[in-house]
Amino acid sequence: MGRKVGVVGMGYVGLTLTAALADKGHTVYGADVSPTVLASLSRGRPHIFEPGVEEIFAARIGRDIQVGTELPRDTVDVAVISVSTPVDDITRRPNLANLAAAARAVAATCRPDTLVVVRSTVPVGASRRVVLPELRAAWGERVRLVMAPERTIQGQALRELVELPQVVGGLDAESLAAGVEFFTGLAQTIVPVSGLETAELVKLSNNCHTDLIYSFGNEIALIAERHGLDPLEVIRAANVDYPRPDLAKPGYVGGGCLSKDPYIMIDSAGERRPFLVGKARELNEYLPIHVGETVVRMLVEARGGSLGSRLAVLGWAYKGWPPTDDMRGTPIATMMRVFSAAGVTVLGHDPMVTDDVIRQYGGEPISLDKAFTDVDGVLIINDHPDYRAIRISEVLDEVRPAFVYDSWRVLDADAVTGAGIRYAGLGYLPPAPTPAAAPAASDAGAVPA
Structure with missing residues (x-):
């Protein structure tokens, strides 16, 4: 009943x-x-x-x-x-x-x-x-x-x-x-x-542990980037038949819980602050800043400046799989401050997020079929199935982006580089392919950021 x-x-x-x-x-x-x-x-x-x-x-x-x-x-x-x-x-x-x-x-x-x-x-x-x-x-x-x-x-x-x-x-x-x-x-x-308190700590423990293990994958990515290595290769090799817990792939860590609960855990600890929880959150909150600054540098390298450059950003919700329209803790909120300061025009697309929300965050809505044309660069933030399904040869025009920063590595990297486009991802920054990509839309002589 x-x-x-x-x-x-x-x-x-x-x-x-x-x-x-x-x-x-x-x-x-x-x-x-x-x-x-x-x-x-x-x-x-x-x-x-x-x-x-x-x-x-x-x-x-x-x-x-x-x-x-x-x-x-x-x-x-x-x-x-x-x-x-x-x-x-x-x-x-x-x-x-x-x-x-x-x-x-x-x-x-x-x-x-x-x-x-x-x-x-x-x-x-x-x-x-x-x-x-x-x-x-x-x-x-x-x-x-x-x-x-x-x-x-x-x-x-x-x-x-x-x-x-x-x-x-x-x-x-x-x-x-x-x-x-x-x-x-x-x-x-x-x-x-x-008791009540045990149940309260269970919830905080689950979410803070998730934040912590993701942060270690991000730590590996940042170190790999400094040495010109591929963090996914490192993590895959480390996990093969190794009998300890698998390492997590690098990725943005947002959402309503993981962006908030570590601070509730810290508050629960009282005067003796936790050793790990705050540092893990600090690292995960730094990642969107690092990526935003990296993308701006790539614009400068490719076009001689960032002012007036056009960047297509795919994926505005905090995650793409399972699909959600949740903007809490989304990486784009942090990145937009970096892009705005550099004078970058941001064009936005997300299958789950309305055009009005994209505008509220400072972007200009763009359709997916236009996101790889008439832009200087493409940044893929989440791994929505629509982005996994992209066939790079079908979305390119004569005027091509200088680079694609594919945060979750969902595209065919060989197809991207084969089209003369630089391909990068979290902790993965190989040099631009040769011959160089075809000229993109914006003025290569723009004022450097």
Whole structure:
């Protein structure tokens, strides 16, 4: 028998959980403070792309899924808090105002016997320190509270909500039992842990470890670049039949979680800062700067200057596979500052991102079939399948780019260099092929950056 579940916060975490719960036969009440989000959802049109979610909302909105500015009073059996916990751009400290406000809203609209689930990513201790006092102020000691972190990957959330083990930590034995029972109806495997804080640290550990292992691949790439080596060759050779964990390929590390959670982990550590977490994040945030500066140097080398040069950038969402339209932590946000300072005109394309978003970030939209013509250089940032499918001979014109910087190495490098175009990637900077590429569109005598 389905339950009545409230979900406070209809961002990515709340949206996907709502769809998954409704698909399992629960009645879900979604609450959000954004009129735009509510208007879109009420029409059955999710504001965030995630495979399968739109179909569930279109079929169930107004019936099994209801949305509003607050949860219906004294109605839900379970209230899930899935609001954002942003990190300040300057101090890098987590802002838990949304978490406290959501806890107050749940306390005001729900019954004391309601199971409260913290789903948001929080510093260790925040469920007990921020959420619990709000509930106890309204309900006294009759509080059932669990922390059950979301750990899905974008593009596969509905599958992973079922297939990934669900970690649950409770305030007490009664809370834990209620949390385990609830999630047993959704996930195939439940992992009970000893308390709220353990579950909080599990989520941070997963994401910070991912950030860390990716940063090592990026470290290898930067060192390989200094020596004129191919980092992918180094990593492939290092991994062949070696019985220790594989090295990760280099790549940009963004998104809503990996660009934020390391700072929440650092905050959780208190006065004794972690040795590794901050350095890994620093390296991963430096990579887009390094690539932006490298691309500008390549423009200068090829055309005598960067001012007025035209650069086609393919891939504006933070990742290309699984496809997403998420711009949180996208490398282009950092790179655009570098390109703007160098006077580069940036032309943008992404199959998942609207032209309006590209303009908001300072780019001029361009179609994929025009991205390799009438430009001085091409930068491929993510590995969307449309970019993997590019056949270089089919997209070139007489006026060709001087180089293609293929961050994920998805193109046929031999085909690119065979066309007289310099080919490069993360940590991979071989010299320009000879004979030199045909003249490109912009003035080779532009003022150097």
